[in-house]
Amino acid sequence: MLKSGIFKNLWRNVDALVTGRGRIDDELFEEFEAALLAADVSVTTTDKILDDLREAVRLERLPDAKAVRERLRQSLTEALGEAGDTRLKVAPSGPSLYLMVGVNGVGKTTTLGKMAYRATHTDGKKVMLVAGDTFRAAAADQLAIWAQRAGCDFIRQQERSDPAAVVFDAIQAAKARDIDLILVDTAGRLHNKANLMEELRKIGRVCERELGRKPDEVLLALDATTGQNAVRQAQEFIGAVGVTGIALAKLDGTARGGIVITLREELGVPVKIVGVGEQPADIRPFVPQVFIEALLDTE
């Protein structure tokens, strides 16, 4: 699985570097550095990974470039974190509520639509999609089509209505209809717009009041092509609504999404779900080990 894994290209590069070369020299490290930077891993994380690697070469007396490469694999796994809880949380009783947040155009609605499809068809859950994006033209229509594809419940209100009110309605309806999973879409917002971030907090408060707890998951949708700004995005959304995980979208391109290593390293936020296309089934749970395996599958 994950043939289109994010690290495949990266790994292929790294692999190409070491085959036919046994020497451990500065050039080897420079080329590792270039490969990491090209994958959008931050300068800081790259430096840290390479420092670790140099240290390991010295302490563990790694014999050749091949061993260094193996050690780099280990470093990358460590940087991605322990397997940890990369699974989506489920409420002990009553409906679970997931909130999807993120900047404009990263793939919130599509990812949510695919999640609804998967939860309905693969997990057999009763799902409700909620059009909390009352701002973007036709956003609710787009989500309505996804609800139809998934064959799940759907809640919307008029354009420009208060998203918190939509969520309030949804929670009432979900309780009445015995729904397992409430998936709430929100409008894309640049994380530096204070009033829009406040709107998200309000949705969080409605959830807390009506369900007696915070949203079970607040997923930050991230475009795999995003560069270093992802760190700022994550920081701001964490500050506003407490992000619990990342939904990494659009991993089917050539972008390597190395920024998730930095996000895990610097902010401790795990990736929970991965989007790899526009079809309903194009979504995967994020499993670090599988990820690294796919990464090593360089054939």
Next chain:
Amino acid sequence: MFESLAEKLQAAFDKLRGNVKLTEADIDVALKEVRTALLEADVNFRVVKDFVGRVKERALGESVLEGLNPGQQVIKFVYDEMLALLSGDAENPGQASALNFAPKPPTVIMLCGLQGAGKTTLAGKLAKLLTKQGKTPVLVACDIQRPAAVKQLQIVGEQVKTPVFAVPGGDPVRIARDAVEWAEANKADVVILDTAGRLHIDGDLMTQLQGIKSATHPHEILLVLDAMTGQDAVTVAKEFDSAIDVTGFVLTKVDGDTRGGAAISVRSVVGKPIKFVGVGEKMDALEPFYPDRMASRILGMGDVLSLIEKAQEAVDEKKAAEMEKKLRTGKFDFEDFLDQMQQMKRLGPIENLLKMIPGVGTQLKDVDFSAGEKEMAKFEAIVRSMTVSERRRPEILNGSRRKRIAAGAGVTVQQVNQTVSRFEEMRQLMKGLASGNMPGMPGMGGRMSPMSGIAKRKAGKDNKKKGGGNAGGRFKLPFGR
């Protein structure tokens, strides 16, 4: 957008300040910082490598100019190099790249890009801009891929009062061709094709783009690129360019805090101009891309020219003349003030305006402008709760009138009192100012980047050319921070 990069570069150059002679070691220290800053700004690592190499070569080869310290000299090299990269036109580096129009209408503009880059929003903004320039555009929905994409374009079309050509369920190539015919028959002179978002490695969809291209012979093929894109921007741009030979780029979501290094990357690797930048969700939040201004901005020099231009566009000249007279004679009242506020609102959020002033960008990075905007809203509520005669003659505001206004605006009487007295102070200040000297641009004094002397000269020249411009530099609003 580039504040953080500006900060980083400034920090790097602070280390060089005060030195009298530029040593190779100095240069290396500074350029290491430049390299890190550019990488953190998402400039492609190969582009960064070349860039730093070129700056170093120049810094070593040339002697320090008279009147500059070594740090300033390096900043100048970095600025020149960045400008050369962003403009690609050494002769005319400040020139914004204009749209190509067909000698015989209709002009066809094709928009393409990855999913979520902002194509549909840009289509609306372009239609609005072209309408303002006296054209009659038509929007064409060629995205039959994404659910509700056609509907989104139709809503956008309504917002900008532009017809939308759509054939639900049709074939994109056919729709595009029919739209051009429709435009010819209906005297629409610009056809804007909104295509589906696609991956540059999706062979079928790239072939479809080629089909649309050969069916409509576009005069502009614009690749729409999210300013937050990382290292992959180069791959995306190269692939689209080799498939359909784009004529330029549009950088979207520039109103975020991304440093936007992708601009430098794609410009230097593909060699096509950036034509516009998208700076907000409103339909008029579209600006031409000026390489010199962008380079100035990257280095923290602000963007005086944009500010002046924007202000002039929004403020009606005649009204301004009337207002000037009122200010001079101290006859400025609350009614005039409301009017001024409406005009200011047309300029967009205060935040955007302030960012264009040199040196202010970095310094105000952490200031939350929403507080100021809230103050302003409160002030407006108070003024709106007055009767017209009260607005015209604030001196009739007695205790009971003030109480009524406070109740109407939902504020305390103290706040009303404060507003009225601040307004009176301002009126006196204006009168004094008008009779005496006019201070210069706000924010030009004090801490400035070493290059701001140049910015100032440029701004001064521009002011003269446009007949004074920017009168009343230190216009102080009657509400504080």
